[in-house]
Amino acid sequence: MKTFYIYLTALFAVPAVLLAQDIEEITVSSAFLDGDVSSINNPIHVIHYSDFSRKGVSTLAESIDTLLGISNQDYGASVGQPIIRGLSGNRVKVLNNGLVVRDVAFMGADHPIEVDIGGIQQIEIVKGPSSILYSNGAIGGIVNIVDNTISKEDVLENVFNLGFESQSVNDGDNYNIDYSGAVEGFNLFFSHSSKNLDNFDIPDEAVIHEPGEIHEEFSYLPNSDSKLAATRLGISKTGDWGYYGISSVIIDQLNGVPFHGEEEEATNGEPEPHEDERIFAVTDSSVVNIEGEYLLNGAINSIAYSLRETDSSLTEQHYEDPNEVHDPNEPEEHGATTFTNNSEEAQVILDISNANNEQKLAFNLANSDASVVKEVGTPSMRPAETSESTIGYFLGTNFNELHMDLGIRYDQINVKGSKQTINNGNSITNYDLDFDNLSFSASFNRAISDNFEATLGISNVERAPSSTELLMNGKHMAIQRFELGSVDLDSEEASNIDLELSYELNDIKFNLLYFQNDIDNYIYLQDNANGAKLEGVVIANHSQKDAEFDGYEFSVSSDFDLYDGNLTVMIGTDSVDGKFTDGTNIPRITPSRNIYSFVYTQDDLSVDLSLKEVKSQNDTAAGEEATAGFELLDLMVSKSYSIYSDDDLTLSLFGTNLFNEIARNHASYVKNEVPLAGRNLGFRFNLSL
Numbered sequence: 029m030k031t032f033y034i035y036l037t038a039l040f041a042v043p044a045v046l047l048a049q050d051i052e053e054i055t056v057s058s059a060f061l062d063g064d065v066s067s068i069n070n071p072i073h074v075i076h077y078s079d080f081s082r083k084g085v086s087t088l089a090e091s092i093d094t095l096l097g098i099s100n101q102d103y104g105a106s107v108g109q110p111i112i113r114g115l116s117g118n119r120v121k122v123l124n125n126g127l128v129v130r131d132v133a134f135m136g137a138d139h140p141i142e143v144d145i146g147g148i149q150q151i152e153i154v155k156g157p158s159s160i161l162y163s164n165g166a167i168g169g170i171v172n173i174v175d176n177t178i179s180k181e182d183v184l185e186n187v188f189n190l191g192f193e194s195q196s197v198n199d200g201d202n203y204n205i206d207y208s209g210a211v212e213g214f215n216l217f218f219s220h221s222s223k224n225l226d227n228f229d230i231p232d233e234a235v236i237h238e239p240g241e242i243h244e245e246f247s248y249l250p251n252s253d254s255k256l257a258a259t260r261l262g263i264s265k266t267g268d269w270g271y272y273g274i275s276s277v278i279i280d281q282l283n284g285v286p287f288h289g290e291e292e293e294a295t296n297g298e299p300e301p302h303e304d305e306r307i308f309a310v311t312d313s314s315v316v317n318i319e320g321e322y323l324l325n326g327a328i329n330s331i332a333y334s335l336r337e338t339d340s341s342l343t344e345q346h347y348e349d350p351n352e353v354h355d356p357n358e359p360e361e362h363g364a365t366t367f368t369n370n371s372e373e374a375q376v377i378l379d380i381s382n383a384n385n386e387q388k389l390a391f392n393l394a395n396s397d398a399s400v401v402k403e404v405g406t407p408s409m410r411p412a413e414t415s416e417s418t419i420g421y422f423l424g425t426n427f428n429e430l431h432m433d434l435g436i437r438y439d440q441i442n443v444k445g446s447k448q449t450i451n452n453g454n455s456i457t458n459y460d461l462d463f464d465n466l467s468f469s470a471s472f473n474r475a476i477s478d479n480f481e482a483t484l485g486i487s488n489v490e491r492a493p494s495s496t497e498l499l500m501n502g503k504h505m506a507i508q509r510f511e512l513g514s515v516d517l518d519s520e521e522a523s524n525i526d527l528e529l530s531y532e533l534n535d536i537k538f539n540l541l542y543f544q545n546d547i548d549n550y551i552y553l554q555d556n557a558n559g560a561k562l563e564g565v566v567i568a569n570h571s572q573k574d575a576e577f578d579g580y581e582f583s584v585s586s587d588f589d590l591y592d593g594n595l596t597v598m599i600g601t602d603s604v605d606g607k608f609t610d611g612t613n614i615p616r617i618t619p620s621r622n623i624y625s626f627v628y629t630q631d632d633l634s635v636d637l638s639l640k641e642v643k644s645q646n647d648t649a650a651g652e653e654a655t656a657g658f659e660l661l662d663l664m665v666s667k668s669y670s671i672y673s674d675d676d677l678t679l680s681l682f683g684t685n686l687f688n689e690i691a692r693n694h695a696s697y698v699k700n701e702v703p704l705a706g707r708n709l710g711f712r713f714n715l716s717l
Contacts, residue, residue, distance in 0.1 A: 073098070073153040080151075082666045082680035083636075084195055084710050088122070088141055088151075088171065094625075094640055096581040096602045097155055097541075099618045101695040103138040103506070104702050105198065105228045106254030106283040111695055112155055113543060114577050114604035114617050115168030118494050119520075121159075123172040124315075128163050130371040130396055131313055131340040135409075135496050137697055138506035139342055139367065142279050142313040144258035146204035146221030147189065148175040155526075160469045161422055164439040165491030167522040167547065176208065177262035178273030178319055179215040183208050188717045197684075197708035198253070200225030206260075215264045217275075223256040227284070228705040234690045236700035249702065251284030251307055262317075270330065272320035281311040285344065287701040288505045306347040313340045329379040335372075342367045344506070363404025371396035386424035390437075393417050398495050400502065408502025408511070410456075412445030412495040431473045439465040441492040445499045447515070459515050461498065465490035479532040487524045493517040497551055497570045507697045509553065509568040510561070517572055521548040541581045550575035550608070552615065555651055575614055579604035593630030598623075605647070615652055616695040619645035632668040637661075645694040655699060658691035660684070676716040684708045 073095050080091045089100040089108035101116050102108040112120050122129045122141050131142040145151070152172040159166040186209035193202040206219035227248040235249070257280045264273030285307040321332040343366045373394040380387045394416040400409035420437035441463040449455035469487035476482055500513040526543035554571040561567065583600035600623045606614035622641040627634070644657040666680035685691070688707040692699040 072155065073151075075151045075153075077145075077148050077150060081146075081191070081714070082678065082712055083662070083664050083682050084193065084684060084708065084712070088143060088145055088173070091145065092151060092153065092171070094623055094638060095153065096583060096600045096623065097579075097604075098153060099621075099695065100693060101137055101616075102693050102702070102704070103696065103698060104249070104252045104283070104286045105705050106225065106252070106281075107138060107140045109133060109137055109141060110153075110171050111618055112153070112169040112171075113545070113579060114606045114614075115545075116616075116695065118165065118497075119168040119491060121163040121166045121170045123162060123170055125174060125178075125317070125319070125334075126162065126172065127317075127334055127336050127373060127375065128394075130336075130338045130369060130373065130394070132311075132342045132367040132369045132398075134494055135367050135369070135398070135400065136504060136506060138285065139309075140281060140283060140311060142281070142311060142340055143173050144219075144221050144256075144260065144277070144279060145173060146191070146202075146258065147206040147219045148173055150174050160437055160467050160487065160489050161420075161433075161435045164416065164418055164437065164441075164465065164467070165489070165520075167489050167491050167520065167524075167545070175219075175260065177217050177219070177260045177275040177277070178271075178317065179208070179217060179262070179264045180266065180271050180273075180321075182266050183210045183215045185209070189714065190717075191712065191714045193710060193712040195225070195708055195710040196229075197705050198225040198228040213265065215262075215266065215273075217260070217262040219258075219260040221256065221258045223254065225254050227252045229707075230703055231688050231690045231706045234692075234703040234706075249286050252286040252702070254281070254283035256281045268323070270321040270323045273318070275317045277313075277315040277317070279311070279313040282308060283311075284308045285506060287698045288346075307344070309342055309344045311340075311342045313338065315339075327380060329381055332377040332379070334375045337373075338369070338371045340369045340371075363402055365400065365402050365408065367398075367400050369396055369398040384425065386422075388422045390420040390422065391418065392420075396495075400500070402502070406448055406502065408504065409496065409500050409513075410446045410448065412443060412499050414495050415442045416440070429474055433471045433473075434469070436468045437466075439463075439467070439490075439492070441465065443492075443495050443498055445495060447499055447501050447513070459499070461515060463492035463519050465492055465519055481530045483528040483530075485524070485526045485528075487522070489522045489524065491520040491522070493519070493551055493570075500570070503563050503565060505565065507553075508565055509555070510563055510565050511553065512567065512569045514570050517551060517570065518549045520550060522546070523548075536584065536586045539581075539583045539585075543577075543579060545577040547575045547577070549573075550614075557650075574609040575606065576609060577604060577606045577614075590628065591630065593628055593633070596625075596627045596629075598625040600625075613647045613649045613652075615649040616697075617645070617647065619643045619655065619657070619694055634664075634666045636664040636666075638663075642691070653700070655692060655694040656690075658689045659687060660689060660691060660704075661686045672717060678714045680712045680714075682710050682712070 087108035089110040092098050093100040097113050099111045100108045101111050109116060110120050118134050124143055129141060129143055133139045133141045152174060155169040159169045162170050189206050191204045202223045204221040208217045227250060229248050259278045262273060262275035264271055288307045316337045318335040321330055323330050343364050345364045375392045378389040380389060396414045397411060399411040401407045417440045418437055423434040425432055443461045446456050446458045467489040471483060471485040473483045497517060498513045498515055500511045504511045522545055524545040526541060528541040531538045549572045551570055551572055553568045556567040559566060581602045583598055585598040588595045603620040604618055606617040608614060620643040624639040626637045640660045642657050645655045648654055662684045663686060664680060664682040666678055669677040671677050685707050691704040
C-alpha cells in the first residue's frame with residue numbers, strides 16, 4: 029500500500045507543479061454533493077470554531093453534546109465519544125476532512141479519539157440517512173472535523189493566531205498557536221496545541237462506591253488528569269487546474285485512567301483501596317495526508333483524491349507508587365497493555381454532474397492492522413487485518429419543487445485474524461471472514477409554502493462487525509469485562525426513516541424531527557447471565573439481537589431586538605427510546621433532555637447562557653442501574669477588541685456546571701465511579717495578527 033502511495037503521489041504531483049505556472053488561481057471544493065457537507069438536506073449541525081473555542085477546552089464529544097440528538101459517552105474529562113440518537117461506538121464515524129479517523133478509539137469507550145480540535149474551521153454533524161455518503165457502516169451518523177491544514181484556495185495574507193486558556197476545576201491550562209500564509213506561490217499552514225490538565229474537582233459524595241468497598245473521599249477524582257500535544261503542518265498549491273497538498277499530524281497524549289476495575293485482596297479477604305495506584309494511558313498518533321483535485325472539461329468535471337496513512341497506539345500502564353522510578357528492564361506486576369491500529373486509505377471521487385443533476389462516483393480502498401498485546405500474559409486480541417473496498421454513486425436532482433439526494437454504496441469488507449482458545453493456550457484458530465454490504469439512502473426536501481418546509485429521509489444501511497467484535501478474546505479492565513468476540517456475527521442492517529418539519533411564524537421558528545431506526549442483528553456486549561467471571565471480571569460476549577430505536581427532536585427559536593443588540597432564544601428537547609424486539613431495554617441509552625439557550629450580542633460583546641436539563645434514566649437493561657437526572661448551567665461572556673485590525677483580540681470568561689451538580693452520563697460504563705466534573709471557572713484569550 030505504501031508503494032501505491034508513492035506512485036499515486038507522483039502521478040498527481042508532477043502535473044500539479046507543471047500546470048501551476050502563470051495560470052490564474054481559483055477556489056475549488058471536493059465534497060460529495062452541493063460543495064460541502066452542510067448542504068445536505070438531512071438533519072445536520074455545523075459548529076464554527078469560534079462558537080465553542082471560547083467556552084473552555086474539552087473533548088470532541090463534550091464540545092457538541094448540547095446539540096439536539098447528540099450526547100457524550102465519557103470516561104472522565106479527557107475521554108469522550110459521540111452518541112447520535114442513542115447509537116455510539118462504530119456506528120458513529122468520526123472523520124477529519126472527509127476521511128475516517130482510524131485510531132484505536134473503536135476498540136473501547138475508554139480510548140480518546142485522536143483528533144485535535146484546536147484552531148480548526150468547523151465541526152459538521154450529519155444525522156440520519158445522509159451519513160452513508162461519507163462512510164460505510166455509519167448507522168448513527170458522522171462527525172466531521174474540518175481544518176485548513178491543506179488549503180484549497182490561495183492564502184492572501186499571513187495570519188498568526190494565539191490562544192491561551194486557564195481553568196479552575198483542574199488547575200489546567202491550554203494554548204494553541206497557528207499560522208497560515210503563502211511563500212513563493214505555496215500555501216503554508218502550521219498549528220500546535222498543548223493541553224495540561226490536573227485531576228478535576230468533583231462535588232462532595234459524587235462517587236458511588238460498591239457496598240463494603242474501602243475508600244477515601246476526595247474533592248477531586250484521582251487519575252483524571254490529562255496532557256496533550258498536537259502539531260499539524262501542511263503545504264498546498266492551487267490554480268485553475270485545481271489544488272494539491274500534503275500534511276502531517278502528530279498527536280501525543282497522556283491521560284489518567286480514573287477507574288480500572290481492578291480488585292486486589294488483602295490478607296483478610298477484603299478488597300483494598302487503590303487511591304495510591306497510578307493508572308494511565310499513553311497515546312501516540314501520526315498521520316500523513318495527501319489530497320487534491322483536478323478540474324477537467326468533458327464528461328468528468330473533476331477528479332478529487334485523498335490519501336492517508338495512520339499509525340496509532342495506546343498503552344495502558346500501572347504504577348503502584350506514582351513517585352516510584354520504574355526499571356524498564358523489569359516487567360510490571362500487572363504488565364502494560366498496548367492497543368495498535370495502523371492503516372492506509374485511498375479515495376477518488378469523480379464529479380460527473382451535468383446541467384440538470386449533481387452526480388458523483390466514489391471509490392475507496394482502506395486497510396487496517398489492529399491488535400491488543402499484553403506485556404504479561406496472552407494477547408487480548410491477536411493481530412487482525414481489515415480490508416475495505418467501496419464503490420458509491422451519489423445524485424442530487426430536482427423534480428419541479430422537490431429536491432432529492434440519493435446515495436448508493438457497495439462495500440466489500442474482509443477480516444483476517446485468529447483467536448486463542450481460553451482453556452487451551454496452545455490452540456489457535458485462524459479466520460478469514462468476508463462481508464458484502466449494500467446500502468442506500470434517499471432524502472426528499474420540499475417547501476410546502478413560504479414558511480413551511482418538509483424533509484423525508486429513508487435508508488437501509490449495513491455495517492460489518494469490527495475486528496474487536498469478532499476477535500476480542502481477553503480482559504478489558506477499563507469496562508470491567510472479560511470481552512469475548514464472536515466470529516459468527518452477521519452484518520447489522522438498519523432500516524431508518526426520519527421526517528423533519530420546519531415552520532416559521534412571525535419570526536418564531538419551529539422545528540420537529542421524528543425518526544425510527546430498526547436494526548436487525550444489532551451487536552451489543554452481553555454480560556454472562558449467571559455472573560460468571562474470568563480473571564476476576566464478568567465475562568461479556570459480543571452478541572446479536574434485533575433492536576428498535578425511535579425518538580424525536582423539537583425546538584423553538586426566535587430573535588429579539590434588545591438594548592441595541594440581539595437576543596437569540598432557543599428551547600429544545602430530544603428523546604430516544606431503544607428496545608430489543610423481545611421488549612427488553614438496550615443498555616446505556618441516553619435519557620431525555622431539555623436544552624435552553626440564550627445568546628445576546630451587541631457590537632463586540634457576546635453573552636451565552638445555556639441550561640441542559642437531563643432527565644433520570646429508569647429504562648435500564650438487566651444488571652444496569654438507573655441514573656438520576658441533573659441540570660448543568662453554563663455561562664460565557666466574551667468581548668472583542670481591535671488592536672491592529674477588526675476584532676483581532678477576544679477575551680472570554682466562562683463557567684460550566686455553575687450549580688456544582690452531581691452529574692453522570694448514563695451511557696458511560698463507569699458512570700458511578702467517574703462522575704462529571706464539578707463547577708469550573710476560567711478565562712481565555714485569542715489574538716489574531
